[in-house]
Amino acid sequence: MSAIPTFVAILAGYFLGAIPFGLLLAKATGQGDIRKIGSGNIGATNVLRTGRKDIAALTLLLDAAKAGVTGLVVAHFFGQPYGYIAAAAALVGHCYPVWLGFKGGKGVATFFGGLFALVWPVGLFAAIVWLATAFITRLSSLGALLACVFSSILAWLISPLAAALMVSFMAVIILIRHRENISRLLRGQESKIGQKS
Numbered sequence: 001m002s003a004i005p006t007f008v009a010i011l012a013g014y015f016l017g018a019i020p021f022g023l024l025l026a027k028a029t030g031q032g033d034i035r036k037i038g039s040g041n042i043g044a045t046n047v048l049r050t051g052r053k054d055i056a057a058l059t060l061l062l063d064a065a066k067a068g069v070t071g072l073v074v075a076h077f078f079g080q081p082y083g084y085i086a087a088a089a090a091l092v093g094h095c096y097p098v099w100l101g102f103k104g105g106k107g108v109a110t111f112f113g114g115l116f117a118l119v120w121p122v123g124l125f126a127a128i129v130w131l132a133t134a135f136i137t138r139l140s141s142l143g144a145l146l147a148c149v150f151s152s153i154l155a156w157l158i159s160p161l162a163a164a165l166m167v168s169f170m171a172v173i174i175l176i177r178h179r180e181n182i183s184r185l186l187r188g189q190e191s192k193i194g195q196k197s
Contacts (some may be wrong), residue, residue, distance in 0.1 A: 107170070
């Protein structure tokens, strides 16, 4: 792989991923600083706690586009492997944005955006795992964690090496960002879907 396209992919992915859409949209619509409510996160789930479903939905789409659109655009200009790099970098930017002291979202929407755009069969599988787990257990975080693990396994079985590396890298980042959720799950204290945190 060439150094310049790799550098461009990393920079483009990171800085586009670091745009805090949830925070910006909440402030622009008079909802205040979402870092001061709920989980303190900047993602769609915490935006939803403001009561604005429309803003939460828009945040979800924009966060997914960070990896999805960036990965596709970079892949178009430089080749598919660089698209994988850009998508992974976008997730890092979302989770660790320089503008917010490296305190960002948990990356689930961005993860799914990258998967559906660049390795859609793996993305579809991950979505099924998440939906099934969330429906059965009503634990969104558990669904996300299992989706990460099983999609990584599937990627190694059916995807090119570069794609499998992207999926696995992104999954590890999400597992790290969900450390507290994992701890609460192990203690049986994780909030369920529809339950006030």
